[in-house]
Amino acid sequence: MCGIVGYLGEKDAVPILIKGLKRLEYRGYDSAGIAVMRNGEMNVVKKRGKVKTLEASVNDLGLSGSMGIAHTRWATHGEPSDNNAHPHTDQTGNISLIHNGIIENYSVLKQMLKKRGVTFTSETDSEVIVQLISMLYNRDGLSFVKAVQAALQEVVGAYGIVVMCKEEPGVLVAARLGSPLVLGVGDGEYFIASDASPIVEYTRNVLYLGEGEMVIINKDGYTIKNILKDTVVSKEITQIDLTIEEIEKGEFPHFMLKEIFEQEHTITDTLRGRIQIEEGSAHLGGIQDFLTRIENASRFYITACGTSWHAGLIGKYLLEEYANIPVHVEYASEFRYRRAVIDSRTVVIAISQSGETADTLAAIRKAKDVGALTMGICNVVGSSIARETDCGVYTHAGPEIGVASTKAFTAQLAVLTMFALMLGRMRKLSINDGREVAKSLTQISQSVSQILNTSEEIEKIAKEYLDVDNFLYLGRGLNFPVALEGALKLKEISYIHAEGYPAAEMKHGPIALIDEKMPIVVLVPHDRTYEKVLSNIEEVRSRNGRILLVTDKITDDLKSLSDHIIKVTNPHRITFPLLAVIPLQLLAYHLAVLRGCDVDQPRNLAKSVTVE
Numbered sequence: 001m002c003g004i005v006g007y008l009g010e011k012d013a014v015p016i017l018i019k020g021l022k023r024l025e026y027r028g029y030d031s032a033g034i035a036v037m038r039n040g041e042m043n044v045v046k047k048r049g050k051v052k053t054l055e056a057s058v059n060d061l062g063l064s065g066s067m068g069i070a071h072t073r074w075a076t077h078g079e080p081s082d083n084n085a086h087p088h089t090d091q092t093g094n095i096s097l098i099h100n101g102i103i104e105n106y107s108v109l110k111q112m113l114k115k116r117g118v119t120f121t122s123e124t125d126s127e128v129i130v131q132l133i134s135m136l137y138n139r140d141g142l143s144f145v146k147a148v149q150a151a152l153q154e155v156v157g158a159y160g161i162v163v164m165c166k167e168e169p170g171v172l173v174a175a176r177l178g179s180p181l182v183l184g185v186g187d188g189e190y191f192i193a194s195d196a197s198p199i200v201e202y203t204r205n206v207l208y209l210g211e212g213e214m215v216i217i218n219k220d221g222y223t224i225k226n227i228l229k230d231t232v233v234s235k236e237i238t239q240i241d242l243t244i245e246e247i248e249k250g251e252f253p254h255f256m257l258k259e260i261f262e263q264e265h266t267i268t269d270t271l272r273g274r275i276q277i278e279e280g281s282a283h284l285g286g287i288q289d290f291l292t293r294i295e296n297a298s299r300f301y302i303t304a305c306g307t308s309w310h311a312g313l314i315g316k317y318l319l320e321e322y323a324n325i326p327v328h329v330e331y332a333s334e335f336r337y338r339r340a341v342i343d344s345r346t347v348v349i350a351i352s353q354s355g356e357t358a359d360t361l362a363a364i365r366k367a368k369d370v371g372a373l374t375m376g377i378c379n380v381v382g383s384s385i386a387r388e389t390d391c392g393v394y395t396h397a398g399p400e401i402g403v404a405s406t407k408a409f410t411a412q413l414a415v416l417t418m419f420a421l422m423l424g425r426m427r428k429l430s431i432n433d434g435r436e437v438a439k440s441l442t443q444i445s446q447s448v449s450q451i452l453n454t455s456e457e458i459e460k461i462a463k464e465y466l467d468v469d470n471f472l473y474l475g476r477g478l479n480f481p482v483a484l485e486g487a488l489k490l491k492e493i494s495y496i497h498a499e500g501y502p503a504a505e506m507k508h509g510p511i512a513l514i515d516e517k518m519p520i521v522v523l524v525p526h527d528r529t530y531e532k533v534l535s536n537i538e539e540v541r542s543r544n545g546r547i548l549l550v551t552d553k554i555t556d557d558l559k560s561l562s563d564h565i566i567k568v569t570n571p572h573r574i575t576f577p578l579l580a581v582i583p584l585q586l587l588a589y590h591l592a593v594l595r596g597c598d599v600d601q602p603r604n605l606a607k608s609v610t611v612e
């Protein structure tokens, strides 16, 4: 979602801010803006559309300055437009602000400010904050910093903000509640951003602002304070574990393709040091202190959104089969608002690539409030969900920049498989069965590389489906969620409508859609569901649907029933979902590229959904 970058130092802020915005493009946005301070003047430029449009205007105007703030906006209140883009400036033209998050009481505050004569120039909730700061600063005579602090005590909702004031030319103030901010501490220069990607090029020294904290930055240093208590907070500088290569495309045309190909080693990175072949188990350090409570849980809830929720569904199959514990999988947006049966023997597992998804974060807060043990499975180290859960496991897939989640999903499946294996061995799984699973996990990367070699073949297949408006994806058991994930990948980046279904459920409705134009992608491993799925394929065939199969063994039966077959070499029944999703990622990717879609930044989507 929205991206924030701010700079204070000796260098020209403009190129740093523009480059920072480009690094944040992956989060999804519809407009961008910048404000810089030079010789007591504050210049603001805002444009609907891409950062390169903003950059062209900034270059035309010859903008420069040693301090500034910049923002990419993903519209919530008010359409994408130049006016609604950030930074927002107060009515005196003295104060500029950028904001991530949502101000829930903006309408009440706006009415109050309007009654006091404030004129608004945008439809956003964010402008309310800067006008409120302005009132406290200009009318009530508070210092700039105090005015920011006092304004934040009035707002209800979520924010990550950075503010600057023309009359305080050497000061940047940033604050967070529910929307992350990272402070980069360089040599006589400071950076503030919504994630570390705009900072990593300049310094590895960072501080993560905590909930309800603000930072006041000037050329001599910074002070972190608790907004409500007004007390100084001391924090250790940490080192960012991120390299430039990880956040650049390199030779790949898109981040998504790079990340699909990275799965050859990211899955191994997730497994590294955790598999115990001899014991037929796994060791997950981040939950070690809570194992007794986990082992004796009465039930698990897995809560997540989107792709991470699909991983959760597969987790349910694995955990119930191996550990024999009931598992409920729920969308975080539903879970947070209903009365689930939770007690102190309940474990709530939150799965999230970003670790910042607003609904998932709210779900674990609720679970903690009612006494559950919370466990996170996150990719981003130090993210809010990772910090707020009682224990957890990192997926270690490296930064995922493409909006469509790929390598994070397979890493989540690797963690869930290890978790089920470990818990299974603690409860009822035999050592021999455990060893088979453990061994198969070590063979995954070979299989991944074989699948990646079929990318060109999949591109050829994609060419045959270019003119199609609808796709159906089918799978059974463990592979039903893979069908859901394949359909999600396709719709989010190619804008082709797609649905995932349990294969047998097709005849209860979706079968009505099948005709000679309709492609049906079916996951057909040779496991206990094979014969059943074969019958479902027959049902499609007899209605002339076009059939694309993903299987672990190409047989004459399957050949005669399908238009295309993709083979996945699979070491174990339970690793099929993790492997079979990769050709589906490639199919979605190639179709989207062939249809001329913006694969890495699909329309309307954001990488990390930090609003409800």
Ligand code: AGP
Pocket: 305, 306, 307, 308, 351, 352, 353, 354, 355, 356, 357, 360, 403, 404, 405, 406, 492, 605, 606, 607, 608, 609
């Ligand atoms: C996946 O391709 C999506 N773009 C989206 O569904 C995503 O998985 C979802 O928003 C959850 O994000 P999280 O894993 O960062 O919590």
